[in-house]
Amino acid sequence: MSVNALYTDLSGYYDLMCVDIDYQAQSHAIHRLHQIFGNGGTTHLDLACGTGPHVRHFIDFGYASSGLDINQPMLDIAATRCPEALFTLQDMSDFKANEPQDLITCFLYSIHYSDGIEKLKACISSVHCALKSGGIFCFNAVDKDKIDNALSVKHHAKQANDLFTFRSGWHYSGQGEKQSLRLSIEKTNPESTQLWNDEHPMVAVSFAELSALLAAHFEVHVFEHNYEKIIPWDNASGNAIFVCVKK
Incomplete structure (x- = not known):
């Protein structure tokens, strides 16, 4: 993706x-x-x-x-x-x-x-x-220098019959000029569960x-x-x- x-x-x-x-x-x-x-x-x-x-x-x-x-x-x-x-x-x-x-x-x-x-x-x-x-x-x-890779935030929201779970967190290797924002979206309804994962490169x-x-x-x-x-x-x-x- x-x-x-x-x-x-x-x-x-x-x-x-x-x-x-x-x-x-x-x-x-x-x-x-x-x-x-x-x-x-x-x-x-x-x-x-x-x-x-x-x-x-x-x-x-x-x-x-x-x-x-x-x-x-x-x-x-x-x-x-x-x-x-x-x-x-x-x-x-x-x-x-x-x-x-x-x-x-x-x-x-x-x-x-x-x-x-x-x-x-x-x-x-x-x-x-x-x-x-x-x-x-x-x-x-x-x-x-203050990023804790173990921390993330999560919340839930409903839309019609779907339950969404959103997660996001910063990740930094400890060196260089690139960090990332890691995202996931889980969509659940009575028929199925779908999961999207994405990682956004950032300065x-x-x-x-x-x-x-x-x-x-x-x-x-x-x-x-x-x-x-x-x-x-x-x-x-x-x-x-x-x-x-x-x-």
Whole structure:
């Protein structure tokens, strides 16, 4: 199965897979950070937007919001959810915005889909070019040196007669610039059980390395991975929210 085949084939199940994610809380937290650090503008672009749930909330906050993704079935769902928004099929490592942006976001650790340091650098450069003066780039990330390969998350969801079990977890070998996100989806009904497994190659980077890459283009602020409170990163936890103000 190809890198993105699971999402392509199961795009209709994506929202079910993410049913436990509090998109409103995430969007509201970044909106608050934009009010604190941003330039007061309301143009917004969401990288790796998927089916558009974050875009929906930013539109409701009053932004002129848009999104991009490499998966057309996802974008088709996003366009239905957010008919006011412009969605484009683009790779976030090398994209062009339709107009200069005040805020660019990348949720759900999707910054790691830049599956190597050079692609990550290209993504950061593309974001910098797409932002207005004083615009900000907000995303969350995981520190490669804090990954525990034994940990994973699991949840269940029902759709009609089907019971789904979703599992995901990070894996890092301990060296190099590649880590992976391992996913499995089990679909069970009275007639059968089906199982999909997939592994997504992603960039592995420490927070020190990531901050150094960003510093050439941005004033960087790092916060705890907490969407309820704005708390400076404690320099110890392995997940964080980055707020990057264009220089």
